[in-house]
Amino acid sequence: MKMKKTISFILAVLLVLSLCACGNTASSSDAASEPASEAASAEPVSPAEEPAAEEETVLSIKDVFAAHGLKFGSCLSPAMIQAGTYEEILTSQFSSITLENYMKPEYILDQKKSIETGDVVVKFDSTTTELLDWAQKNNMAVRGHTLVWHDQTPEWLFHVDFDESKDYADRDTMLARLESYIKQVFDILEEKGYSDMFYAYDVVNEAWMETGSLRKTNWYNTIGKDYLRYAFYYADKYAPDNIKLFYNDYNENLKVAPLLKFVKTLVDDEGNSLIDGIGLQAHLYMSEDIDKYLSSIDVLAKTGLILEITELDICLGSFDNPVKNAADDDYKAQGRVYYNLINGLLERVDAGTLNMDSLTVWGFTDGLSWRKESKPCIYSDMLEPKYAYYGIAQMKDQAGFDD
Numbered sequence: 089m090k091m092k093k094t095i096s097f098i099l100a101v102l103l104v105l106s107l108c109a110c111g112n113t114a115s116s117s118d119a120a121s122e123p124a125s126e127a128a129s130a131e132p133v134s135p136a137e138e139p140a141a142e143e144e145t146v147l148s149i150k151d152v153f154a155a156h157g158l159k160f161g162s163c164l165s166p167a168m169i170q171a172g173t174y175e176e177i178l179t180s181q182f183s184s185i186t187l188e189n190y191m192k193p194e195y196i197l198d199q200k201k202s203i204e205t206g207d208v209v210v211k212f213d214s215t216t217t218e219l220l221d222w223a224q225k226n227n228m229a230v231r232g233h234t235l236v237w238h239d240q241t242p243e244w245l246f247h248v249d250f251d252e253s254k255d256y257a258d259r260d261t262m263l264a265r266l267e268s269y270i271k272q273v274f275d276i277l278e279e280k281g282y283s284d285m286f287y288a289y290d291v292v293n294e295a296w297m298e299t300g301s302l303r304k305t306n307w308y309n310t311i312g313k314d315y316l317r318y319a320f321y322y323a324d325k326y327a328p329d330n331i332k333l334f335y336n337d338y339n340e341n342l343k344v345a346p347l348l349k350f351v352k353t354l355v356d357d358e359g360n361s362l363i364d365g366i367g368l369q370a371h372l373y374m375s376e377d378i379d380k381y382l383s384s385i386d387v388l389a390k391t392g393l394i395l396e397i398t399e400l401d402i403c404l405g406s407f408d409n410p411v412k413n414a415a416d417d418d419y420k421a422q423g424r425v426y427y428n429l430i431n432g433l434l435e436r437v438d439a440g441t442l443n444m445d446s447l448t449v450w451g452f453t454d455g456l457s458w459r460k461e462s463k464p465c466i467y468s469d470m471l472e473p474k475y476a477y478y479g480i481a482q483m484k485d486q487a488g489f490d491d
């Protein structure tokens with residue numbers, strides 16, 4: 089695909105929209121039945137030739153989702169706010185962001201200060217605040233990600249005197265550190281005036297295995313299996329009411345049974361739930377049976393908790409057999425999977441059987457994706473909208489169903 093500037097994409101979308109006046113649904117016009125990537129690759133139309141089109145609204149997935157009461161999110165990295173084209177896509181298409189890395193424990197825990205003070209110290213560095221300031225300036229809602237996790241968490245946190253060369257700290261010390269850490273995060277959000285833009289926070293990420301047993305993490309090993317309950321207990325104690333508390337995991341469709349049992353255990357002494365929602369990472373492959381995936385969601389939805397899709401991307405091919413040298417047909421197939429998944433979710437939301445308030449993709453362009461070889465995103469690495477883009481936008485005629 090050829091490199092295009094965003095403006096040519098926006099103008100091409102305006103042209104398609106003005107030709108088909110299709111709103112949120114697919115159109116049967118000739119222009120709309122063009123393959124998505126070809127429509128987007130049309131020669132740039134000069135604004136002078138198309139004055140009327142400039143007054144049309146740019147196609148925006150956030151508006152499509154808002155019509156169903158959902159926010160549409162992306163993860164956010166520093167690269168995305170330094171280049172104009174990324175920013176334009178973010179602000180025109182998305183209403184929510186999750187910091188891809190910069191709120192993870194290894195980015196916000198300060199070893200030097202922890203050693204100096206004897207208590208764990210949380211500190212947001214300039215990149216974290218820059219990203220959050222950007223979100224605030226652009227009226228984005230924010231998902232917090234993540235407090236307690238086995239990965240991207242410094243080893244020193246679990247040792248006596250925050251010194252890796254010493255023994256692991258005991259249970260009471262680690263419970264005190266857990267409480268102090270969680271309290272400080274919510275205090276900092278409040279002090280810096282960020283609290284109001286947060287609507288969800290991943291309190292714990294990826295604690296369960298597909299086998300139904302708990303992952304043996306440093307948190308588990310130092311505190312014991314009730315570290316999970318304590319994490320939610322402290323988050324519930326310190327988070328403001330507008331920030332809903334989530335457990336987030338991958339292979340969620342294979343972990344339904346343990347998750348159902350687990351969330352029931354998260355209650356305080358009066359029997360009130362300490363958890364508000366389950367985050368479904370949705371790192372999927374095209375080989376996924378979407379009906380089965382949706383059935384798992386139906387089971388989790390019966391908990392009555394909020395479900396959020398938190399890190400959606402859909403790789404070409406399967407886990408064992410990734411597609412190399414992808415052809416147009418592969419991208420069309422991907423567009424159909426995106427379409428079918430989102431269609432199933434929106435149907436359930438509209439019917440009131442699924443309490444979902446947001447869907448976040450883990451990056452919007454293949455070029456910046458953590459799984460970039462498998463081209464899992466809705467824009468190409470050249471920032472052209474893919475069939476997948478139209479699949480998410482529920483524009484069926486352009487989502488790869490045309491053969």
Ligand code: GLA
Binds near residue numbers: 188233338369399458
């Ligand atoms: C998990 C985490 C994310 C991210 C991805 C890989 O899904 O929850 O924060 O690290 O892995 O990028």
